[in-house]
Amino acid sequence: MTSPAAEFIDRTLQAEGSEARAGADAGRIGGGMRFYGASVGAVRGAVRDARRRHPISTHDEVTALATELWSEPVYERRLAAIVVLQREVTMLVGNDLTRLEQFLRDARVRELVDPLATDVVRPLLERLEGAEASRARRITDRWASEADPHLRRAASLL
Known part of the structure; x- marks a missing residue:
C-alpha cells in the first residue's frame, strides 16, 4: 500500500522530470536505476510540499516514508528518501x-x-x-x- 505522502512525491517528481534530463542523468550517474529527470530542487520541493500536505510527526512515519520511497530503484525517489531523513534526522x-x-x-x-x-x-x-x-x-x-x-x-x- 502506498502512503499519500509517497504517492504525492512520486507523482510530483514524474511531472517535474524530463526525458532529456533523465537520459543525461542515467548516463552521468548510472547505477542501473530508472531516472525521472527531475532536478535536485524539484526533489527538495516535492518533499517540502508533501510534508505540508501530509505532516510527518513521528519516528515511525519518517522511517516508513523513507523506506517506501527507497523501495523503488528510481534515483529521484531514493534522493527524496534521503531528503526526508535529512530533514528529520533528529527523530x-x-x-x-x-x-x-x-x-x-x-x-x-x-x-x-x-x-x-x-x-x-x-x-x-x-x-x-x-x-x-x-x-x-x-x-x-x-x-x-x-x-x-x-x-x-x-x-x-x-
Missing part, C-alpha cells in the same frame, strides 16, 4: 542504522551514498550517547572492512 535512533546500512548497500551510486552517509548517518552518530553510541560505532567501524564498496565509502566519510 532517528541508533536502531535505525540497520535500515540505513541496507539503504547504503542498495544505493548503487556515490550520489546517494555520500549524502546518506554525511547528512544522515554522521549527524545520527554525533547525537548518540553511551551504550547506543558504542554499538553504533562498532557497526560503522565494521563497514570499513566490508566487501561492499558503498559501505566502505560510507565509513570513510564518517
Whole structure:
C-alpha cells in the first residue's frame, strides 16, 4: 500500500522530470536505476510540499516514508528518501542504522551514498550517547572492512 505522502512525491517528481534530463542523468550517474529527470530542487520541493500536505510527526512515519520511497530503484525517489531523513534526522535512533546500512548497500551510486552517509548517518552518530553510541560505532567501524564498496565509502566519510 502506498502512503499519500509517497504517492504525492512520486507523482510530483514524474511531472517535474524530463526525458532529456533523465537520459543525461542515467548516463552521468548510472547505477542501473530508472531516472525521472527531475532536478535536485524539484526533489527538495516535492518533499517540502508533501510534508505540508501530509505532516510527518513521528519516528515511525519518517522511517516508513523513507523506506517506501527507497523501495523503488528510481534515483529521484531514493534522493527524496534521503531528503526526508535529512530533514528529520533528529527523530532517528541508533536502531535505525540497520535500515540505513541496507539503504547504503542498495544505493548503487556515490550520489546517494555520500549524502546518506554525511547528512544522515554522521549527524545520527554525533547525537548518540553511551551504550547506543558504542554499538553504533562498532557497526560503522565494521563497514570499513566490508566487501561492499558503498559501505566502505560510507565509513570513510564518517
